[in-house]
Amino acid sequence: MEIIILPTPDDVARTAADAIEDQVRRGPSVLGLATGSTPLGTYRELIDRHRNGGLSFAAAQAFLLDEYVGLPASHPQSYHSVIRAEFTASVDFNAGAVHGLDGMARDPQAEAAEYEARIAAAGGVDVQILGIGTDGHVGFNEPMSSLASRTRIKTLTRQTRLDNARFFDAAEDVPDHVLTQGLGTIRDARHLLLLAMGEAKAEAVAAAVEGPVGAFCPASALQLHPHVSVLLDEAAASRLAHRGYYQDTFSRKPAWQGL
Numbered sequence: 001m002e003i004i005i006l007p008t009p010d011d012v013a014r015t016a017a018d019a020i021e022d023q024v025r026r027g028p029s030v031l032g033l034a035t036g037s038t039p040l041g042t043y044r045e046l047i048d049r050h051r052n053g054g055l056s057f058a059a060a061q062a063f064l065l066d067e068y069v070g071l072p073a074s075h076p077q078s079y080h081s082v083i084r085a086e087f088t089a090s091v092d093f094n095a096g097a098v099h100g101l102d103g104m105a106r107d108p109q110a111e112a113a114e115y116e117a118r119i120a121a122a123g124g125v126d127v128q129i130l131g132i133g134t135d136g137h138v139g140f141n142e143p144m145s146s147l148a149s150r151t152r153i154k155t156l157t158r159q160t161r162l163d164n165a166r167f168f169d170a171a172e173d174v175p176d177h178v179l180t181q182g183l184g185t186i187r188d189a190r191h192l193l194l195l196a197m198g199e200a201k202a203e204a205v206a207a208a209v210e211g212p213v214g215a216f217c218p219a220s221a222l223q224l225h226p227h228v229s230v231l232l233d234e235a236a237a238s239r240l241a242h243r244g245y246y247q248d249t250f251s252r253k254p255a256w257q258g259l
């Protein structure tokens with residue numbers, strides 16, 4: 001894991017955008033996109049580079065991490081709609097190049113299996129953007145998710161439903177169930193970018209990065225991956241015990257930019 005501590009959330013967004021741009025400019029790429037507030041700055045930065053810097057997504061495909069069960073793709077809070085509104089409609093992905101799980105699928109397990117097959121047929125994910133929940137979830141893999149899990153239906157915890165209530169009219173409107181890529185699925189991506197900003201994420205970040213690997217902190221499963229970049233602002237890094245070590249070791253130049 002490379003732990004990169006940056007002064008501000010904008011620096012996190014720009015550094016994540018650098019990693020995505022680097023990948024996309026190399027040729028046809030498969031991106032893993034997350035929803036939630038955390039990657040919004042990165043998406044804004046990529047939109048800006050598309051409009052003003054010639055960055056094109058025409059040869060790229062994208063796969064979303066997760067989706068609420070029971071929300072049609074047209075619902076404004078479905079992750080299909082959110083990613084379209086926040087990112088993909090503002091750049092030049094080809095029609096059909098952005099894939100998401102169908103929250104209305106009559107057979108969610110079949111939908112999950114088909115999604116895994118679609119990711120595999122695309123050649124796997126090159127760079128996966130991830131946020132982290134306050135309880136250490138990634139995607140919607142809540143505490144005690146199997147570290148080997150594949151895409152499947154999950155029940156949200158009360159804490160996650162409360163955390164996400166801000167996007168809905170009322171807390172009761174947050175769906176109970178979701179479809180999510182599993183921790184095993186996420187770990188198949190070739191480069192993981194875990195982003196966290198703000199004090200509210202500091203405890204989860206410390207558990208994920210410095211705690212033991214265990215199902216109670218799903219993000220700790222990322223320690224088993226060969227190429228993870230953890231991009232943090234100062235506040236999200238504030239509970240790390242070994243900040244000096246990370247700052248000496250990883251400086252301000254991420255390894256993907258070469259030595």
Ligand SMILES: N[C@@H]1[C@@H](O)[C@H](O)[C@@H](COP(=O)(O)O)O[C@@H]1O
Nearest residue numbers: 034036037038131132133139140
């Ligand atoms: N399913 C999403 C995750 O993909 C996201 O990373 C996390 C953090 O959300 P936020 O970035 O809004 O803090 O929770 C949500 O529930």
